[in-house]
Amino acid sequence: MRVAVVGVLGHPESSRDPATVVAGLCARGHEARHLDVVPDLPLPTVRDPDGQPGANGPPDIVLALGAEAALASSVLARRSVSPLVLCLRPADLPPLVEHDATELVLRHLPITAVVVESARCRVLAATIGAEPSRTIVIAPGVLVARPDRGKASESPARPRVLADLSTTSPADEAVARGVLERIATEVGVDVHRVTEVGDPARKETWTLVVIPGAGSDPTLPLLRAMADGLPVLTSDTALSAEVLASMRHGLLAAAEDPDEWVEKVRYVVADPALQAHLGRGARAHVTANGDVERALDALDDCLGRVTGAWNGDPLSGSTPPADRAM
Amino acid sequence: MTTRAPAGGGPTLDPSVIDHPGVLVVGAGATGLITALELHRRGVPSLVLERESACAMQSGQCHGWLHRGAVFPEAADSEVAELAAGADWWQEAAERRWLIEGEVLGTDPDGADRVTRLWTQLSVAHSVADLAEPPLNWSVRGGEPSVVPSEVLRAAATAAGVVVRAADVRELLPGPDRRYVGGVRVTAGPRALDVRAPVVVLAAGSGISRLVPSAAVLSERLSFMLVVRSEEAPARAFTVPEQQALGLMVVPRDRAGRRHLLVSNFVSYAATAEVRHARRAWLHGVGATVRELLPRVWTDPDALWGTYGAVKVERERQRQLGLGVPGAAVLDTPFKNVLAGVPGKLVLAPVLAAHISDRCVELLASGRGGEVPSSEWLDALLPQATWGPEAWQLTPLMSRGTVFSAGEAA
Numbered sequence: 001m002r003v004a005v006v007g008v009l010g011h012p013e014s015s016r017d018p019a020t021v022v023a024g025l026c027a028r029g030h031e032a033r034h035l036d037v038v039p040d041l042p043l044p045t046v047r048d049p050d051g052q053p054g055a056n057g058p059p060d061i062v063l064a065l066g067a068e069a070a071l072a073s074s075v076l077a078r079r080s081v082s083p084l085v086l087c088l089r090p091a092d093l094p095p096l097v098e099h100d101a102t103e104l105v106l107r108h109l110p111i112t113a114v115v116v117e118s119a120r121c122r123v124l125a126a127t128i129g130a131e132p133s134r135t136i137v138i139a140p141g142v143l144v145a146r147p148d149r150g151k152a153s154e155s156p157a158r159p160r161v162l163a164d165l166s167t168t169s170p171a172d173e174a175v176a177r178g179v180l181e182r183i184a185t186e187v188g189v190d191v192h193r194v195t196e197v198g199d200p201a202r203k204e205t206w207t208l209v210v211i212p213g214a215g216s217d218p219t220l221p222l223l224r225a226m227a228d229g230l231p232v233l234t235s236d237t238a239l240s241a242e243v244l245a246s247m248r249h250g251l252l253a254a255a256e257d258p259d260e261w262v263e264k265v266r267y268v269v270a271d272p273a274l275q276a277h278l279g280r281g282a283r284a285h286v287t288a289n290g291d292v293e294r295a296l297d298a299l300d301d302c303l304g305r306v307t308g309a310w311n312g313d314p315l316s317g318s319t320p321p322a323d324r325a326m
Numbered sequence: 327m328t329t330r331a332p333a334g335g336g337p338t339l340d341p342s343v344i345d346h347p348g349v350l351v352v353g354a355g356a357t358g359l360i361t362a363l364e365l366h367r368r369g370v371p372s373l374v375l376e377r378e379s380a381c382a383m384q385s386g387q388c389h390g391w392l393h394r395g396a397v398f399p400e401a402a403d404s405e406v407a408e409l410a411a412g413a414d415w416w417q418e419a420a421e422r423r424w425l426i427e428g429e430v431l432g433t434d435p436d437g438a439d440r441v442t443r444l445w446t447q448l449s450v451a452h453s454v455a456d457l458a459e460p461p462l463n464w465s466v467r468g469g470e471p472s473v474v475p476s477e478v479l480r481a482a483a484t485a486a487g488v489v490v491r492a493a494d495v496r497e498l499l500p501g502p503d504r505r506y507v508g509g510v511r512v513t514a515g516p517r518a519l520d521v522r523a524p525v526v527v528l529a530a531g532s533g534i535s536r537l538v539p540s541a542a543v544l545s546e547r548l549s550f551m552l553v554v555r556s557e558e559a560p561a562r563a564f565t566v567p568e569q570q571a572l573g574l575m576v577v578p579r580d581r582a583g584r585r586h587l588l589v590s591n592f593v594s595y596a597a598t599a600e601v602r603h604a605r606r607a608w609l610h611g612v613g614a615t616v617r618e619l620l621p622r623v624w625t626d627p628d629a630l631w632g633t634y635g636a637v638k639v640e641r642e643r644q645r646q647l648g649l650g651v652p653g654a655a656v657l658d659t660p661f662k663n664v665l666a667g668v669p670g671k672l673v674l675a676p677v678l679a680a681h682i683s684d685r686c687v688e689l690l691a692s693g694r695g696g697e698v699p700s701s702e703w704l705d706a707l708l709p710q711a712t713w714g715p716e717a718w719q720l721t722p723l724m725s726r727g728t729v730f731s732a733g734e735a736a
Contacts, residue, residue: 268722
């Protein structure tokens with residue numbers, strides 16, 4: 001089938017990334033192309049970033065990645081008489097969303113099916129208008145690269161902590177920086193801050209990855225660190241708890257308690273066995289449940305069912321497409 | 327078309343199917359591992375499949391106390407007999423290597439009589455003594471030791487050759503008709519495969535509902551364990567079952583030559599509770615009890631503290647007694663060859679396992695035979711499961727002020 005994937009680039013090698021989704025769907029035998037959102041008036045439209053004037057034939061289905069792509073996608077879907085599947089991220093849902101745009105989208109746009117990333121998100125989406133019978137859970141996925149065997153036994157002489165601030169909200173930045181300064185001075189570790197998703201520092205050797213901040217979505221930084229087999233410490237929020245199980249895949253700390261962050265970092269860097277256990281558990285967990293190929297398989301299945309239902313094929317047992325939860 | 331591996335294993339033409347002639351056991355906690363041991367005793371081959379590490383979940387989160395009734399004075403005689411049978415199994419399996427002597431302590435003068443009444447009936451050796459550790463004024467020793475479950479089970483399973491492999495069981499496979507299943511579908515890393523067997527035992531605790539949603543309702547409770555590392559920690563295990571102490575239970579553990587304590591009580595919360603808020607409330611209560619009954623530990627300036635949460639699974643109607651006798655512990659499933667159960671208490675896992683194993687023997691009586699897959703064949707498809715560690719060994723330890731920051735007793 002021809003799939004138009006509408007969204008903004010920015011989450012490379014993950015199931016939230018339009019380029020990754022396009023490549024994945026093409027690998028599964030579909031004709032997929034990425035379309036950018038163009039903030040035109042009176043309505044936003046889509047544009048092929050490769051410069052081609054329009055879609056190469058109407059799509060069989062439109063896939064919108066994120067609430068910001070919903071309106072333009074619905075225009076495309078309406079013009080091409082195609083079903084529209086909207087993928088919502090946690091940042092599109094309460095309590096992280098600061099406006100009611102997502103609710104307007106869900107209640108007033110012709111959305112055929114909604115994809116969310118967890119059962120909790122499904123409940124949240126229902127509170128702002130998503131129809132439960134048309135809401136599917138597909139856990140997010142990241143690329144899980146093969147382990148670098150040559151680096152397996154390396155450990156830095158002095159503990160090194162990677163602080164991933166790429167998803168830390170502006171409101172949390174000041175507190176996060178204070179915590180990191182205390183960690184560096186009181187625990188005696190090297191702390192390196194990254195704020196960009198593609199920062200090459202991520203490929204270096206780290207003892208621990210710290211992802212502070214409670215007012216944002218840490219899912220992808222967490223999954224990436226876990227996929228690299230690194231122990232992680234992040235804020236104890238409902239969202240984090242969906243990604244990792246405390247003490248099996250990583251550690252959680254109260255966002256408002258700097259002492260807890262400092263002491264947990266101190267404890268982890270002093271225990272290589274604990275680091276190894278958490279890193280192994282994290283990677284195994286992401287390999288089994290957070291691999292991007294698994295997410296793309298689930299998305300492929302979802303799109304097939306939606307297209308089939310749109311064309312009149314009965315859904316088996318009239319139950320919604322199967323959930324693929326982590 | 328699929329082909330099976332040659333008998334005895336070896337390179338396969340179809341790496342997506344494993345045929346097992348005996349029992350698949352889903353879950354390598356106490357229930358699953360003891361079921362495999364009981365099956366071994368009965369000459370039945372089994373294959374245990376575990377998603378995480380063996381004895382890492384509930385079995386690795388508990389204090390290993392072998393209840394014989396001291397903390398359940400309202401238990402009926404039949405229930406106490408079940409407790410005794412389970413405790414005897416654990417004590418025999420522990421071979422004294424992993425037994426930690428336990429005491430029951432109290433302040434109420436009549437308390438010692440209530441505790442010892444059942445032990446006297448059961449002829450459990452015990453001794454009563456006065457204590458001069460205010461507010462505690464009596465002690466009963468000998469009736470209820472504690473064990474380290476993962477150590478006991480690892481040794482027993484290794485000695486018996488129990489096969490435990492790492493795999494995430496995703497669903498039950500359809501069988502010859504809708505009353506039976508054909509096995510399970512698993513993922514092991516990136517690989518998916520079918521494991522077929524005539525009988526499946528679900529011993530996966532809260533994971534049972536995912537595989538058999540129509541099984542009897544399971545009740546989940548959120549409880550906490552306090553971990554303390556202190557040179558002032560006592561070497562003995564003890565419990566203060568009185569209400570004023572909130573049913574305090576203290577068990578020592580040693581690691582790298584340093585003494586740790588696992589401290590729990592009877593206070594638990596709905597599994598849907600906000601964990602941070604529940605933990606804060608729990609710490610407020612347990613902190614006051616620890617300060618009163620373990621004052622030297624509480625005031626040790628070098629002590630380090632931590633907590634972890636654990637979700638305990640019981641069958642819904644067990645809540646009244648907090649016990650898990652087999653009649654209540656076995657869950658109904660819609661399939662004749664799928665058995666499931668949750669023991670409710672660690673000490674009752676052997677009783678449940680024996681019951682389930684007897685049922686497995688009945689189910690296999692008229693079943694097919696066949697070769698047990700060789701280790702080499704399994705090695706090619708399913709990695710060996712790892713063991714533990716126990717939850718307390720992973721718990722970050724911090725200063726008392728940080729742990730009790732919002733709930734510290736004044």
